[in-house]
Amino acid sequence: MTSTHTTEVSTRRQTYTVPTHINEPDKLLFGLTARQLLLLITGASLAYATWLQVLTWAIAWGGGLLWSRGLAFLAVLPLVLVTLAGTFLQIAGRPLELWVLVWIRAHLSPGTSVWRSAKWDAAEERRLHTHNSAHTQEGQRDHEQEGWS
Template sequence: MSRRNDEAPMRARVPADIERPDRIAFGLSGRQLVILAVMGLLLYAAWTAVATLVHPLVFLVAATPIAAGAFLLAVGRRDGIPLDAWVLAALRHRRSPRRLVPAEGPVIPAPAWVSTTAGPGDRLPLPAPLRLPARGITGDGLIDLGSDGTTGLVAASTVAFGLRTSGEQNGLVAGFARWLHSLDGPAQIVVRAQRVDLTSLADRFLAAAPGLPHPALEEAARAHVAFLDDLAGQRELLHRQVTVAVRSRHGAHHAAHHAAEVVRALGGCEVPARVLDGPDAAVRMAASLDPTAPNFTPYATSVGGEDL
């Protein structure tokens, strides 16, 4: 065994709070200090307004739940997200329209004589125009995000990391780390698992079997169909779809260059990858926005060596 294969696998400790904001005072961040300071000023203003009318103990009893709620709002977290962010998101969701429709401009209201509810004189609110973050997809597969820049999509395959030797694993990790260190803009890796539907593939083989030039080939085709049916009945097959999105605020050319660099860097890690063009990017985006899309059919799509 070579010396390279005897190398210990690379291990790196990644802190769980890598995105934690800086602590300014008393172990609290600036956002938390602002929330507590504002609540403290409001309580002080309320006390000065009612000091001559309310006993201090009564005010203290009434202010304690409010102060406790403000403290919980400032320091509380859920699923790694600050509690105040949850509250703001809930308020935005509450005030946002529930029905959205694709429209270029304002939605035209229905005539007054059209009944929209069962109750007399009551009408449903108009749907609001649907505004997606992406304005469109160019022929090169770049996604126009308007003021947020341009995004390029790269389809990548996977690597059997656990089957490699320690030296090979170190080389793959080092190559992936070099790509991460070379990033000068936002990047996102999305891994989507899809169920594999073998029914259509088995039907195609079965339909083509009688036309094969030799009886042995027809028998082999039918045996393969039986194998596919047995495989689909015994376990749930999944196909992993890996997409890398890189965004740039310096124009479409810069985003395209970033996408090409991703392909080159992943190629150094033995990961087959390719930049998605316009039609493929549109299909990938539509699939990501529709979780109930039909099951993945093998051999129907070829993405960077992802064929089953």
């Protein structure tokens, strides 16, 4: 008597987590990226150093405390606004400093750009093609008349 034993093989499915935000930078602190933190720290440092410097100069020139603080505030305000814009402002999904670099490169590089529509290009190509083929046919006729083969 032969007996057949069937064993059930338990198959385990392994699951994997697939990262979906590969192209997004990591958030480090308060939801800010490393780039944003670096810009904020640099801008805040420059603004604070400017604040102290202008305040010291204004007091040394004999200005009152309120006038000195007002002058220091006016000197620091553009730095703060540029820092905040550079940190948080994005145009078309790209950071502001990238647009500044593109603008600088466009204004420093020599050259002329000419825009032509696709319709114009197709029409111009047909015109050039018929113009060139007419010249080619004229050239062949001239050669035939002169006895060229």
